[in-house]
Amino acid sequence: MKAFHYINFILILLVLIGICIAEDLVVSSSLKEVQARCYEIEALLADKDDLKNMDITLAIDNLEFIWTEDEASMCFLVNHKNIQEIGQEIAKLKLYIPANDIDAFKVSLEEIKFYCHSYLHFMGANLHNVL
Amino acid sequence: MLTIIIRSILIYLIVLLVFRLMGKRQLGQMQPFELVLTLIIADLATIPMAEVSVPVLHGIVPLLTLVVLHFVLTLISRSSQFISKIISGKPVIIVNPKGIDYQAMKKLNLSTDDIFEALRGSGYFSISQVQYAIMETNGKVSVMPKADFSPVTNGDLNTNAEDSYLPIVLVSEGRTLKDNMALAGLSEQEVKSIITQNSEGSKSIKDVLLLTIDKTGEAYLQMKKGAGKSFQSKRLVQE
Numbered sequence: 001m002k003a004f005h006y007i008n009f010i011l012i013l014l015v016l017i018g019i020c021i022a023e024d025l026v027v028s029s030s031l032k033e034v035q036a037r038c039y040e041i042e043a044l045l046a047d048k049d050d051l052k053n054m055d056i057t058l059a060i061d062n063l064e065f066i067w068t069e070d071e072a073s074m075c076f077l078v079n080h081k082n083i084q085e086i087g088q089e090i091a092k093l094k095l096y097i098p099a100n101d102i103d104a105f106k107v108s109l110e111e112i113k114f115y116c117h118s119y120l121h122f123m124g125a126n127l128h129n130v131l
Numbered sequence: 132m133l134t135i136i137i138r139s140i141l142i143y144l145i146v147l148l149v150f151r152l153m154g155k156r157q158l159g160q161m162q163p164f165e166l167v168l169t170l171i172i173a174d175l176a177t178i179p180m181a182e183v184s185v186p187v188l189h190g191i192v193p194l195l196t197l198v199v200l201h202f203v204l205t206l207i208s209r210s211s212q213f214i215s216k217i218i219s220g221k222p223v224i225i226v227n228p229k230g231i232d233y234q235a236m237k238k239l240n241l242s243t244d245d246i247f248e249a250l251r252g253s254g255y256f257s258i259s260q261v262q263y264a265i266m267e268t269n270g271k272v273s274v275m276p277k278a279d280f281s282p283v284t285n286g287d288l289n290t291n292a293e294d295s296y297l298p299i300v301l302v303s304e305g306r307t308l309k310d311n312m313a314l315a316g317l318s319e320q321e322v323k324s325i326i327t328q329n330s331e332g333s334k335s336i337k338d339v340l341l342l343t344i345d346k347t348g349e350a351y352l353q354m355k356k357g358a359g360k361s362f363q364s365k366r367l368v369q370e
Contacts, residue, residue, distance in 0.1 A: 005152075005202070008152055009198075009199060009202045012152075012195050012198055012199055013199055015195060016192065016195055016196060016199065019188060019192055075186060076186055076188060077186055077188060078186065079184055079185050079186065079189065080183075080184040080185075080186075081184045
């Protein structure tokens with residue numbers, strides 16, 4: 001019986017460690033990927049004055065596709081409300097292309113980067129977050 | 132809504148598992164740290180149950196962490212008397228032969244009413260009947276009466292009474308308990324024959340409310356319809 005308790009304890013400990021590692025890997029890789037895509041879109045935007053071009057449209061579609069996939073796996077680990085702003089801003093980006101609203105487009109892009117950055121900071125196990 | 136139902140079932144099963152892993156102590160027998168853990172668990176379990184945006188893992192991870200913490204605290208308090216005292220406290224004598232220990236009473240934040248209530252709960256209605264009363268770490272009060280008020284035992288009377296044995300439940304509400312039958316060393320056929328010989332009405336196992344037997348063969352049978360009766364059956368080989 002005592003051995004059974006020790007096995008349970010070790011199994012639970014392993015599950016907890018596994019969840020922590022999975023969270024760290026999934027969340028940080030997803031958010032860093034989204035951040036990287038945002039920087040790519042920014043670079044594309046720097047060369048052009050017009051949003052209505054194939055490169056930007058494709059880049060936004062790509063960003064949306066990546067985020068939709070990552071969001072599903074992230075929902076197992078993080079509060080959905082904390083990450084839904086990223087999806088909302090990506091939807092806004094798509095709307096700004098036909099309207100060719102570059103300023104609003106840049107603001108949304110900045111917001112996505114900000115959410116990713118702040119969530120990456122919020123997720124880590126550091127003293128600020130613990131206390 | 133279906134999500135909430137599924138989540139509730141999942142969390143319920145996990146909380147059940149958590150309590151099973153933590154042991155079988157009743158609420159009144161809990162040490163202070165166990166009571167704290169129980170209260171936290173109750174609160175933690177409700178959050179992911181009703182809030183769909185919160186992942187179920189946000190409920191499961193703290194619950195499992197608390198199980199680990201409980202295990203570690205139990206292990207530490209078992210291995211070190213000093214830490215055990217810090218975590219669970221130590222028993223305190225609140226009534227001694229001189230009377231109520233006022234200092235201990237103040238330290239434990241008790242009133243005389245609380246002490247009397249605890250004594251009455253143990254069957255003693257006057258402080259003069261009590262030699263010692265000890266407040267245990269789980270909050271229960273153990274009472275040792277004065278010699279004049281102690282119940283007389285068979286040992287005092289030298290009656291040479293036989294030790295009593297734990298009755299084994301063989302049939303409960305029409306269901307045979309196979310493990311208990313094996314423990315008693317009886318086959319289903321033998322159980323049926325006990326019922327047939329001693330039941331006045333129906334002879335079917337399905338109609339039995341309770342059938343118990345102890346090592347000495349002292350049995351009790353009660354059918355679902357009718358009064359129970361005690362009788363002597365065959366003496367059991369195994370305990």
